[in-house]
Amino acid sequence: MEQTFVKQTIALWEQSVKRVTDTFKGFSEEAFQADIAPGRNRPVYMLGHLVAVHDRMLPLLGLGARNWPELDAAFIRTPDRTVADIPSTADLLARFDQVNAQLAAKFAELTPAQWLEKHADVSAEDFAKEPHRNRFNVLLGRTSHIAYHQGQLVWAKK
Amino acid sequence: MEQTFVKQTIALWEQSVKRVTDTFKGFSEEAFQADIAPGRNRPVYMLGHLVAVHDRMLPLLGLGARNWPELDAAFIRTPDRTVADIPSTADLLARFDQVNAQLAAKFAELTPAQWLEKHADVSAEDFAKEPHRNRFNVLLGRTSHIAYHQGQLVWAKK
Numbered sequence: 001m002e003q004t005f006v007k008q009t010i011a012l013w014e015q016s017v018k019r020v021t022d023t024f025k026g027f028s029e030e031a032f033q034a035d036i037a038p039g040r041n042r043p044v045y046m047l048g049h050l051v052a053v054h055d056r057m058l059p060l061l062g063l064g065a066r067n068w069p070e071l072d073a074a075f076i077r078t079p080d081r082t083v084a085d086i087p088s089t090a091d092l093l094a095r096f097d098q099v100n101a102q103l104a105a106k107f108a109e110l111t112p113a114q115w116l117e118k119h120a121d122v123s124a125e126d127f128a129k130e131p132h133r134n135r136f137n138v139l140l141g142r143t144s145h146i147a148y149h150q151g152q153l154v155w156a157k158k
Numbered sequence: 159m160e161q162t163f164v165k166q167t168i169a170l171w172e173q174s175v176k177r178v179t180d181t182f183k184g185f186s187e188e189a190f191q192a193d194i195a196p197g198r199n200r201p202v203y204m205l206g207h208l209v210a211v212h213d214r215m216l217p218l219l220g221l222g223a224r225n226w227p228e229l230d231a232a233f234i235r236t237p238d239r240t241v242a243d244i245p246s247t248a249d250l251l252a253r254f255d256q257v258n259a260q261l262a263a264k265f266a267e268l269t270p271a272q273w274l275e276k277h278a279d280v281s282a283e284d285f286a287k288e289p290h291r292n293r294f295n296v297l298l299g300r301t302s303h304i305a306y307h308q309g310q311l312v313w314a315k316k
Contacts, residue, residue, distance in 0.1 A: 001160045005294060144305035147303070148309035150306055
């Protein structure tokens, strides 16, 4: 039965990834570079942000090394338009596909018991007290994280 | 083990409900009535929408009758500003607390096996072919639904 809970949660993750990818792929270059609402982020920043956050999931879930730790400077540690030199939208889209495929392949290999193991940002001592700080919680949280930005991206002009 | 997956998913739902409730409770009446971005929804519409969607979860999950089916006319079937006569924000906030408390009480009673039972919008015949159309999937989807609107609400002026 636990396999069903895991499979359905992964299915919502993949559906959320597909939906936001389709949204990004529907934008013109002009749309990618325009603030979604006055003074708010550009879609290209959100794309880079999601690439970086999903890339961080590889070591966080103990599934491998990061591909592009250098993206954090522009897309996680600083707000939009702070770092001028960022990859092209085509490059970021390709990276998003790549990291999501890497995650999907790894997710398929994990057993339900492995989903309940600790993630990398919690110590063994803290995990003993807070056993919900496991891989499954990261999966749930990052799925909601996509939805959060999806709600903003639907307000962008295409 | 399946109990852990259910508990963590309910925990994210409750955390998401609390976060969006806190966001709503931080708005002035003026903020509730102002478009979040030009031509986009007002926070009061999103609040009414979330009340109606969560209220629908009671029969959808087989947990009881709806409290306020009349809200669908203004908050689900039509876009913002279509129906002029809507409840006050104070009233909607009270209803949001009420329906979320009802759901929390019912969620705590369901066993993992009951979470995998079909929801009310799918026939027994279709459920046999598509067993993921169960209560757990509604919980996952509605949690992402809150996050989607949370991403929009953070752009409102307080």
